Amino acid sequence: MKKVSAALLASLAAACVLQAPPLYAATANPADARLRTIYETEWKWRLQQRQEDEEDDTNGIRANLPKVDAATQLARQRYWENVLKQLDGVAANKLSPAEQVNFAVYRSQVAALVANQRFREYEKPLNADSAFWSNMTYEARKPFRTKKDYTNYIAQLNDVPRYFGEQVVNMRAGLARGFTPPKVTLAGRDASLKVVAEAKPEDTAFYQPFKAMPATIPAEEQAALRAAALQAIKDKVIPAHAQLLAFMRDEYVPKSTVNLAAESLPDGKAYYQSKIVEFTTTDLSADQIHQIGLAEMAKIRAEMAQVMKEVKFDGDLPAFLTFLRTDPRFYAKTPEELLMRAAWIAKKFDGKAERYFGRLPRSRFAIIPVPPEQAPYYTSGRGGPGVYLVNTYNLPARALYSLPALTLHESAPGHAFQMPVALEQKGRPAFRNAYISAYGEGWALYAERLGTEMGIYETPYEVFGMLSYQAWRASRLVVDTGIHAKGWTREQAQRYLMENTALSQHEVETEVDRYISWPGQALSYYLGEMAIVEARKKAEAALGDKFDIRPFHDTVLELGSVPLPVLKARIDRFIAEGGKGPYGAES
Structure with a gap:
């Protein structure tokens, strides 16, 4: 099976470094025209298959549910395999810079769809x-x-x-x-x-x-x-x-x-590697990711030790984690209190946003509780266009010191901010609105770290909550690969999270079960954040006093969900253009 590789993505994305025309301007380039015919035809077909929602006069509410029978699934596989063959016939080096980005995103997307069909994910x-x-x-x-x-x-x-x-x-x-x-x-x-x-x-x-x-x-x-x-x-x-x-x-x-x-x-080894490629947009192996996780966990534990010194805690990390999990001062007494605290944090961001972002999304979001029938096995929160879901089930498991990091991740400037910014871009092919986990989750995790610069964390305990969340995502690199490639038990994975994060026992149990049943998805977060952090450091070093955080953030967000090599190449172009944002003087 031919998968899109990180090397291929990097070479295709290299055109982003060039001085490009307006990103989605029409051209008479024959290669561009051929590519557009392929993805526009496929997208129209995909909408008919009910694989995506269409923004039309029905608000995406259509008169039927998708067909999911085996014959339809096999037909979809054959269709997407044919699309890959067509893409192999496109002269990628002759595409305009904008369409080279589209090519890299689209081929990666279709390759993941083909892999899911070949491994018959629809049977699970x-x-x-x-x-x-x-x-x-x-x-x-x-x-x-x-x-x-x-x-x-x-x-x-x-x-x-x-x-x-x-x-x-x-x-x-x-x-x-x-x-x-x-x-x-x-x-x-x-x-x-x-x-x-x-x-x-x-x-x-x-x-x-x-x-x-x-x-x-x-x-x-x-x-x-x-x-x-x-x-x-x-x-x-x-x-x-x-x-x-x-x-x-x-x-x-x-x-x-x-x-x-x-x-x-x-076909387990190939299946798990396909999930790694899908969720990280890299060709890293399970062993490589495991080692990255161990190294990053060591760095985060050192930061945790500094916070423990700051609060003058007399004890080791396990004792501090027990203190955080059991002291009632760190927990809301009612669901309403948890929701109101989340709203307060979100409004704190609003008051600081213009200093860090040149373009804000028009879309707003509501803060609502997770539906009770889902809450016992749901994550602490979930965000997206128009909504920030907060889990009010089992309040002793929902630490207030972690709520600022959770809110930044799920609401703004995380998912409920990033997704609308991408959706509000004009003239972009519709397939570009599909979600790429490494980019989207990487940005949301970066948003948690950004909260330290923005002054969102008001106490050392809230800073520790952010570090615990960073450790939670770094530990996923260890735990996911441990479970799926190294023979780890459920108890071993739970113990690792309990020893390295401040997550509650309930959260640890639901999270580990999520990783067990959803291979590879947990790898997206930290690897995506690392790519953004590394790109920012590169831009800061290259631009010096010319570096402005607002156009940098605008550039990352305007790009929308893309494979990580495409993101890195776009920041190279940002550097080459002297730190100019996508919106000119507005950034």
Whole structure:
């Protein structure tokens, strides 16, 4: 299988160093035209496949759920393999600088899609963190503005039995070849199915869009839409969840693999390496990443020791971690307190943003609690366009000293800031809005470190919370590779996190299960942050007094999700242009 390599990405991205025309200007270049034909045709097809959401008059709310049956999946594989062949016929060295960047991003993206199809990832459509059925509730949170939005959504609800049925067939195929999440990571994950299976239609998340409908829809039409939604939920959605719940309890979980390592799965070594390539956009091996993690952990522990001296703690690191985990001063008493503290931190950022960023996103975000049916096994927070989810479940596990770092990561200037900046760029091919984990998670982790410069951390304990989060991500390099390539046990991974971070026992358990069931994703964060930090250091050294943090940040964010070699090359161009930002005088 031909994967996009780091060396290829670097060579393709090298054009970013050149003095380029406006990034997305149209050209008459025949190579550009050929590439555009390939990615525009494929993207249109991908939208038809329901592999992506389209921003149109339906707000991405369409009248059907995607087809996921095996025949459709094989057809997708063949289609993307053909796209790769077409890309091999593009003269990359003749592309304009802007299209060379597009080529590097697009080929990496399609190569990952092909790998997922070849390894039949669709036969494992769940992990300890999320699943195809829980992901459906996000559709109900989209903005509903027109009657068409509602009629399309009702059609989706009626399509749930077909969609769930195809997923179950795929999951049975995965069971037959031992390709499942490890059984230990699935315990209790059917709770979100049980909530729906036993609920009244009007109490489910699926009915939420119908509780407050736009006044532009006449009252009698609203009533008809509500009735149709309740009927669909009652007759289709709830029974489908009940059947899936029985399948999970009686067949899937009992027969799931007991092995933890991705390398123990079918064609495991190649499979895990494909996840490394996908999530890090590098060709690093598991051994190399493991060693990087160990080295970075040593540096962070030295920083932790300095904070312990500052607070005059009389004891070693394990004793300090126990103190942080058990002293009630560090924990909120109510969910509302946790949410309000998160909001306060987010507003502190707003007051400092203009000194660090030349261009701010137009999009704002809400701060809301994680839905209760997901919260027990969900991360501490999650952010994206328009939302910062804060987990208020099990408050003794949600340390306030870690909340500033969490907020910077998930809200602003992290995910709820970075993603809208990218989405608001004009004239960029639609595929560029797809998320690349190494870039997106790397930026969000960099945002946590940036909080020290911005004055967000007000106490040494909050600084330690940031360092604990840095250690958490660096330790993932050790733990993920340890589990999936070096035979680590679940207990060994949990112990490593407990000994090296201030995470609570509950967080450690849910996080380790997430790494076990989602190979490679945990590697994105720290390797991505390292790339941004190294690029910044290079720019600071080269530009000296000319270096301005605002155009640097604007340059990184304007680029959007890209493989790490493309990011590095773009900062080389930033240096060559004398530190000029993408927005000129506005940066």
